[in-house]
Amino acid sequence: MTGPRTGPAYDPAALARRARAQLLPEHYDFIAGGAGEERALRENEDAFARLALLPRVLRGGPGSGTRVTVLGREWPAPLFVSPTAFHRLAHPDGELATARAAAATGTPLVTGMAATTAVADVVAAARARNPEAVVWFQLYLQPEHEVTAELVRRAERAGCSALVVTVDSPVFGSRTRDLRNGFHDLPPGLAAENMRDLPGAAPGGTRDIAMWPAGWDDLRRLRDLTDLPLVLKGVLHPADARTAVEQGVDALLVSNHGGRQLDAAPAAVEALPAVAGAVAGRIPVLVDGGVRRGTDIALALALGAVAAGVGRPVLWALATGGEDGVTELLSTLRADFAQVLALCGGHRPGDLTADQVVARGFPYHRPKGEPAW
Numbered sequence: 261m262t263g264p265r266t267g268p269a270y271d272p273a274a275l276a277r278r279a280r281a282q283l284l285p286e287h288y289d290f291i292a293g294g295a296g297e298e299r300a301l302r303e304n305e306d307a308f309a310r311l312a313l314l315p316r317v318l319r320g321g322p323g324s325g326t327r328v329t330v331l332g333r334e335w336p337a338p339l340f341v342s343p344t345a346f347h348r349l350a351h352p353d354g355e356l357a358t359a360r361a362a363a364a365t366g367t368p369l370v371t372g373m374a375a376t377t378a379v380a381d382v383v384a385a386a387r388a389r390n391p392e393a394v395v396w397f398q399l400y401l402q403p404e405h406e407v408t409a410e411l412v413r414r415a416e417r418a419g420c421s422a423l424v425v426t427v428d429s430p431v432f433g434s435r436t437r438d439l440r441n442g443f444h445d446l447p448p449g450l451a452a453e454n455m456r457d458l459p460g461a462a463p464g465g466t467r468d469i470a471m472w473p474a475g476w477d478d479l480r481r482l483r484d485l486t487d488l489p490l491v492l493k494g495v496l497h498p499a500d501a502r503t504a505v506e507q508g509v510d511a512l513l514v515s516n517h518g519g520r521q522l523d524a525a526p527a528a529v530e531a532l533p534a535v536a537g538a539v540a541g542r543i544p545v546l547v548d549g550g551v552r553r554g555t556d557i558a559l560a561l562a563l564g565a566v567a568a569g570v571g572r573p574v575l576w577a578l579a580t581g582g583e584d585g586v587t588e589l590l591s592t593l594r595a596d597f598a599q600v601l602a603l604c605g606g607h608r609p610g611d612l613t614a615d616q617v618v619a620r621g622f623p624y625h626r627p628k629g630e631p632a633w
């Protein structure tokens with residue numbers, strides 16, 4: 261046999277179980293949980309499991325690898341780390357460990373305004389491992405424009421190369437487990453470091469991160485404030501996708517926020533085809549939610565995404581293995597995707613197409629278009 265072998269079997273559910281054994285129950289629940297009855301949360305993974313890939317055969321030729329180009333930068337694989345709050349809940353090294361692992365594997369990282377490490381320190385840790393490291397900054401538009409403006413300046417000064425504006429949170433979702441556990445505040449010693457010393461804000465608590473019903477006008481104000489590319493995170497409706505393109509948004513991230521906001525939202529991967537159709541190739545479309553293995557990345561690409569993000573698995577890997585754990589997770593996901601791509605008869609990520617995606621069950625039917633038999 262020639263070519264790389266993938267490593268020992270990777271079991272995403274076992275990783276989550278090991279993390280659960282490491283963490284305080286209320287911290288595990290904060291990370292694992294979703295809104296309401298956790299339907300949107302479950303659907304993200306279940307929707308991938310309901311889909312199958314039709315491999316193409318005898319396509320010959322060598323593979324040219326897993327590289328993709330996103331907003332003018334080459335990524336080694338169509339995989340990135342989605343923004344998640346409070347990495348120091350998972351491991352004392354927190355976002356610094358995540359940043360080092362992402363940089364070491366060349367995986368773009370979206371660090372968030374709810375990080376427990378300041379964005380300047382996150383980018384510095386990443387660049388120390390890999391001067392080419394791609395770090396984006398995620399923010400919620402704040403009711404006080406000056407607060408948003410200061411966050412943007414901090415991200416720019418730190419060296420972030422795009423802003424991810426999360427737009428699915430006009431209000432905070434009802435996180436059932438957090439309400440049950442009474443988990444509202446970070447433990448002593450941890451703080452949302454990006455919120456320190458902002459105009460009008462008290463230093464460092466989670467409650468400084470306002471979720472607020474911003475409008476397209478507020479997005480235009482942000483557009484006028486910075487030359488960084490803007491990525492809208494949390495778009496599910498194709499009409500919003502069209503508006504975003506018209507408004508000059510640079511990319512979309514299709515997401516139901518890991519099932520943590522609207523519990524009736526569809527799985528991200530189910531919303532993806534309509535959004536990709538509305539965008540019609542004018543800007544890149546990314547997706548996150550329920551991505552756990554190479555086949556999920558392949559399905560996301562076949563359905564119109566240029567790359568897929570992982571959220572919770574990174575926190576589980578961080579909790580169980582710190583920086584090394586995250587490095588292993590990201591390398592394994594990339595190798596797994598490379599193998600799936602080859603098994604599908606693809607030579608490069610763009611070779612995966614929607615006609616290769618079928619709903620499981622017999623007789624199976626294609627999600628759109630002609631029956632496949």
Ligand SMILES: Cc1cc2nc3c(=O)[nH]c(=O)nc-3n(C[C@H](O)[C@H](O)[C@H](O)COP(=O)(O)O)c2cc1C
Binds near residue numbers: 292
């Ligand atoms: C613990 C946790 C914290 C999160 N914090 C944020 C955040 O601050 N901003 C944001 O846009 N999304 C946040 N998300 C959503 C993620 O960016 C992402 O959409 C989601 O986790 C992807 O689904 P996955 O966890 O199934 O991979 C968070 C998710 C989790 C699990």
Ligand SMILES: O=C(O)C(=O)c1ccccc1
Binds near residue numbers: 517
């Ligand atoms: O966005 C989230 O899902 C999230 O958990 C969070 C928590 C506190 C502040 C900001 C985001």
